[in-house]
Amino acid sequence: MAHQALAVTAQQIKQLERESRRENLGRSWYKFTRNTMSVVGLVMVVSLILLAILAPWVTPYPKHAGPYTDFPHAKQPPSWQHPFGTDQIGRDILSRIVFGLRSSLLMGIVVLALVVPPGVLLGLLAGYFHGTWIDTVIMRITDIFLAVPPLILALAVASVLRPSLWNGMMAVSLMWWPWYTRLVYGQAVTLRNEYFVTAAEVTGAGPAHIIFREILPNTVSTILTKMSIDIAWVIIIGSMLSFVGLGVQPPEPSLGTMIADGARYLPDQWWIAVFPALAIVVVVLGFNLLGDGVRDMFAAEEI
């Protein structure tokens, strides 16, 4: 059997890499778009994000998101000038919702950014060192955090610290990380026994390689799917916090506070509470649909 000289140049290899990357992306997109609702979710989420980023420029009354009063125009029902009506102080609800969206989305993104890396890392370590003291220590700590009712924990933390958006995010982060640890732990324990891990160990790979290059890539799909749905949950929890006054402080708008304030005016001035609530529904729905698509994207193909 004759070995030919290297038949491909380095340049051709680069070309191959580019092509295969393009093909893999195309394939993932195809899988994502199989379900129309996933695409709808994607459109919703992208629109909401754009809306939140461009808030000062797309809302009709950006100033209403700050200190502003206009009592003569308070509690007005939906109209052409104020599509969602005005609240008890006279501020345009539509504008405030868009700005409230900003802090909600920001909370979602920041909390996940804070929570996912350490949570995943701990899960990987506990899973890889399954059966040793590392596993025990990490998972028992995780259990403790999971045992405390989440809202109580968030409330406790938030009330000790000065109430603000940032501290609200801290509180939520503190109760959120264990879920990722547990999710990844379960997977890591199983994956550790796969033959490809054994093959790497037999060759002489160290724990760092095994954890980050063999096990982690196989957990990415579940992590991403969970993340896309988690944003919705973090937003809800964040709204609950601000509902009880422990998140964003007035006059900055927050969906939760708006609902809390508006509840008192039900059912006559229903728009003050209902529209912020619907906004939360739309956000949550969008992310859930997107999450379904993300999961499909990683699913193995049927044939």
Next chain:
Amino acid sequence: MSATPLLLEIKNLHVHYTVYGGQLKVLDGVGLVMHTGERVGLVGETGCGKTTTMKAILRVLPMPPAGIPQGEIYFKGRDILKMSSGELRQVRGRGISMIFQDPTAALNPVFSVGQQMDAVIHHSPLRGKARSRREIHQLAVKSLQEVALADPERLLRSYPIQLSGGMRQRVCIGMALSTGPELLIADEPGTSLDVTIQDQVLRLLRTLVEEKNTSVILITHTLGIVREMTDRVYVMYAGNMVEVAATKELFSNPLHPYTIGLMEAVPRLTGGGVSDGIAGRIPNYLAPPPGCRFHPRCPHAMEICLSEKPASYTIGDDHEVACFLYQADRVSQGNGGGHDR
């Protein structure tokens, strides 16, 4: 050919799957005929479409990605593909039963063997009447005895996880035969079992189908099993039936280059080294080669093979082969697999 009516007839079956990049044209005009009491083997390798064909018969193909643009499947004269769901339910389990390759996956781990057998028997009422619990139980016991399982009563109370692989496969066979089907489809029934156990299970299967005069389609990629267990064999490649003959005839006189290659590829107990197998790989179903689908791998490919698809030529006594090499020798001609009527 003979006077007995056809039990199963597949005519010109095409099946496509819609995937990223287009359509996988998996089945390309598959034909098959079977009479009552026959034991037919279907030999083919991974990806040839044999499982797709079987799933099409029972209509358990996942229909969004899969589609059947053409073809008919006649069971006792009626087209399965056109049946209503009610009629289909009558056929599944009663007319046609199936055993799968992996008995562990085929049995539900959270239900006892007895519960699963009851469910199967219960859903096939005898002459329209529901059976009583006692009848169902007795039938279950009898089925287990027929598959040579000791202590059926205790077994019915056991869970699949408590049984060995061979026992699980026997339970599956018992379940499949308990409803007295006319046609049994066995998909690689011994592959997941150890060789010595596989031998026992296959011998049992052969005895049972002889006793009950059940017709069997035995799907496998192992030529040796087909030789021991069947009367007639279809050889399948890339969504086409390339050859069919009586088993003895096929093994003593294989005609299609694929069949020949397959036979040569099997390592022999008598020694002689291992042949290189068949060069190449199965075609990409997204863009299958024009003409004969085997031509890229065929050592005897001719001009015509690259552009036209061979019809099924009958050579001698009931031996059909879909290959242009035999066009001149043909006694009669059909359309790709199956007898021409």
Next chain:
Amino acid sequence: MTADILTVTDLKKHFVIGRTGVVTQVPITVKAVDGISFAMPEGETFGLVGESGSGKSTVAYTVIGMYAPTAGTIRFRGQDLYESKKKRPLSLRKEIQIVFQDPGSSLNARRTVKQILELPLRIHRSEARRLEEIVRLLDMVELPPEYMYKYPQMLGGGEKQMVAVARALATEPSFIILDEPTSALDVSIQGKIINLLIRLQNEFHLSYLFITHDLSLMRNVASRVAIMYLGKICEIAETVEFFRNPLHPYTQMLLSSIPVVSEAEEKLKPQKIISTGEIPSPVDIPPGCSFHSRCPMKSEACTQLDPVMVEVAPGHTVRCHLSP
């Protein structure tokens, strides 16, 4: 006479899988491998045959370094592999490699072929020209360079196994364990891989420990064959002798169960012994000779006394009370 590359002496590997009894806590032990010995000459293929529970895979995993033996020694070129309690040194890992049965699970689905092949190169070989080396490895197993950027699921079963072989070759080993390398593959592809392995063996003077349940394949691949049942070796002989004159009842039973494709092979199969009975669980091994529960020729002694390996003819050893 070529030196032995691998010498296994009275190897045992027991796993404790649980305990019974609330008070006494008696450990439940699986005796996966229970005292086997054999020697492999360098440059040859030694075959290990067995069904589920035979322990053949456990032997492989013990040699490769996954499990430490419970008792006994494994010597590689005279050196005890488990001499020190520390992890196996890289120099030994380089020499002894393995190809697993199912390429679907032995290749990480989330890594490309290039990444898979890079790992052994990174650990054992120098930095220079790694990409070229990968292309060369692929060429050795007759795969085109484009396959570098593919993921395993885009390859056919045979191609995946080729990648696994390329991975094993990457460290330039002298000894490769092949654990059912073609069992998951179609027969038309099997030949190509087997012949490739044989060519590589000749070219690089490799020694193979070839494990399979397929006796027809073994007949054409190995120069010596050992057959295992429930953790012990029943018979060892040179290949031709093994098939021509099988002495152990289990060997005969296994041979009689193989589906064959020709009359000539049928004649070779022992006719007297047909497979009966279930394979006992390795937790619950029958006393005496572990095969007696299924043996049609058992005697009184078989139920009580475990037989020992006896050399019946030069190079042909059997473990049976009834052997000549």
